[in-house]
Amino acid sequence: MKLIYCIHSICNPGGMERVLWNKVTYWTRHTDWQVLIVTTDQQGRPAFYPFPEQVRCVDLGINYSDDNAKSPAGKILGYLKRRRIHRQRLKELLMRERADIVVSLYPSESSFIPDIRDGSKKVLELHFCKFFRLQYGRKGVLGLIDRWRTRQDERIVRRFDRFVVLTDEDRGYWGALPNLEVIPNAVTNLSPHLSDGSAHRVIAVGRLDYQKGFDRLLWAWDIVQKSGRFSDWHLDIFGQGEWHDMLQGIIKKRGLTQTACIHRPTGRIGEEYARSSLIVTTSHYEGLPMVMIEGMACGLPVVSFDCKCGPKDIIRQGENGLLVADGDIAGLADALMEVMGDDDRRKRMSRHARKITDTYAEEAVMGRWSRLFASITRA
Known part of the structure; x- marks a missing residue:
């Protein structure tokens, strides 16, 4: 099995990066799968978490975040330009790698990755909730874009072989989608010591x-x-x-x-x-x-x-x-x-x-992922 994860970057100590590290570490310890992480905005920075040596990492050099400080018009134009480059470079990589499964962690490739006919099954993994774009309450053009993209999300998620959310609450917001599954994050043992509740x-x-x-x-x-x-x-x-x-x-x-x-x-x-x-x-x-x-x-x-x-x-x-x-x-x-x-x-x-x-035991959660991957590769 060859598995590819697509993510913005792995240089930050965020929850999504932590979860990816947990999963990739589990796959390398318990399977003989090949795992590749594809980033868009790594910019030469080291990974915050120590990913296993046998896991390959490739950065596409898209650098969406370089447009963060621009005006709304600049952000829109920059995003469209970078997404065209992103699509081209990712297609070239996927056609070359020929993975069994490609997982998008909901960065920009989610809008076009199902169209890449590299033979892999496509999985979309959402680490936020359905309404995450609306929580900033932005006004004007950017607010209109947030609302439009939220409506587009409902169309995008249907195009994947599986769409995975983290909670039953979020599943309820998406409705009865035939490809929807709930798989929470797993908890791992971070320390041999436990709190006894006495520290102030x-x-x-x-x-x-x-x-x-x-x-x-x-x-x-x-x-x-x-x-x-x-x-x-x-x-x-x-x-x-x-x-x-x-x-x-x-x-x-x-x-x-x-x-x-x-x-x-x-x-x-x-x-x-x-x-x-x-x-x-x-x-x-x-x-x-x-x-x-x-x-x-x-x-x-x-x-x-x-x-x-x-x-x-x-x-x-x-x-x-x-x-x-x-x-x-x-x-x-x-x-x-x-x-x-x-x-x-x-x-x-x-x-x-x-x-x-x-x-949220690791064995139980990762077992659900294993069964999901097995079911779609058999189909």
């Missing part, structure tokens, strides 16, 4: 950008600190991105420098989970938040906004975490204080959180 530390992990909503987290943390009850608790955010300076400004302006800190991403995040007692998620949208299930596997109860999609599939209210109405900053602060202020409850929730591995 809250952790958040993710890219410092709009999606993860860490500005909302800091506003809630300000409320927590103003209560005067939790001055011995600390909030640690691990991530990098374009919002770093803005978030640092909130910390300084709100007088949180003694209790909140932003750290660079770490390859030893499991140890950081074990040194914490609570994980918090404030995203505007998700697919299935990898950091949430990884943190829970390490014994962390979770407090999260009820965003689309993922948290309501994972959290059992009051048992392994607390869900808060999306955007309710005061409610988020109250939920944090509810868990932080009750040692016995927090430790009980910690024990329940570890049971997440029963649902």
Whole structure:
């Protein structure tokens, strides 16, 4: 079996990159498959996660992200030009490689890859939710494009041999598509140590950008600190991105420098989970938040906004975490204080959180992928 994954890049410590690394590592350990990763925007940067040596990586040099700072018109023209080059280069590669299965992780090739007749089966894997393009609330021309592309997504996904989403919630938004399957992300063992719920530390992990909503987290943390009850608790955010300076400004302006800190991403995040007692998620949208299930596997109860999609599939209210109405900053602060202020409850929730591995065990999840690949290659 030859398997190709298409992704924007693998240089960032994001959840999608983490999930791909988990899968590719599993295939190389448990099968004799050939695996190739094809990127568009790697730009010579090293992979953040240590992909196995036998996995080949090829960058097409499209560099869509070079247009991010341009005007709306410049972005549109740049995207169309780069997509034509992308289509040509990817077709040449696929015709040369002749893979059995090609998986698109929903970058730009999803609109044209089913038309490439290289003999492979095509799988589309969505790591967000159906409405991810609309969560930014953009206005004007870009807002119209977001709405148009969301409608086009409904047409695009039907053209693949399989379309895979992460949650039952998201499946409901797409409707009764004949090629639709739900396969969640798997959780892997990140650390030999587990949290016992005693550390007075809250952790958040993710890219410092709009999606993860860490500005909302800091506003809630300000409320927590103003209560005067939790001055011995600390909030640690691990991530990098374009919002770093803005978030640092909130910390300084709100007088949180003694209790909140932003750290660079770490390859030893499991140890950081074990040194914490609570994980918090404030995203505007998700697919299935990898950091949430990884943190829970390490014994962390979770407090999260009820965003689309993922948290309501994972959290059992009051048992392994607390869900808060999306955007309710005061409610988020109250939920944090509810868990932080009750040692016995927090430790009980910690024990329940570890049971997440029963649902998202690697062997079970990867077995579902194996059966999917076998079924479409037999067809």
